[in-house]
Amino acid sequence: MNDDVEAVMAAARVLVAVSAESVAAVEEVVTLPQLRVLVLVASRTAPNLGAVAAGLRVHPSNATRAVDRMVFAGLLDRRDDPTDRRNLVLELTDEGHALLEKVMDQRRGAIAAILDRMPAGRRRSLVPVMRAFAEAGGETADEAAWSLGWTTRAARQPLPQ
Secondary structure: HHHHHHHHHHHHHHHHHHHHHHHHHOOOOOOOOHHHHHHHHHHHHOHHHHHHHHHHHHOOOHHHHHHOOOOOOHOOOEEEEEOEEEEEEEEOOOOHHHHHHHHHHHHHHHHHHHHHOOOOOHHHHHHHHHHHHHHHHHOHHHHHHHOOOOOOOOOOOOOOO
16 A cells, blocks of 8 residues: 555656646746636636635735736736626636646646656556546545646636636
């Protein structure tokens, strides 16, 4: 069992490195907390400042400042909620969508490159094993995946506008 744990730990380190490299590729544009905000907005329907503050577990004023910076950078748009004018709804701009796609495409590319280096038979057997592992681990729910910097959208599926 110990060898199994160590093998999974090694694989986890590889996946964490893939994630870290994708974040590093955009660190001149956004910080990790800002990336988390973008992913949160992309992964939820009509999120507002309250949802951002709750998701980041920060005071609403901190969430407001973070959102203000991303609005100024052209990554987020904020507008009145048509159902409640006291509320502001956040949406990704085209630039925000492009930045998230860059991060996710880099991750997909890095994972594809690793898979390409594996023998075909082992690669085919890996997929059901990874699905079973994710299921046994209670795969991170879509509502929480954003906090780890992962969108919940499938490859090549356009993010909603």
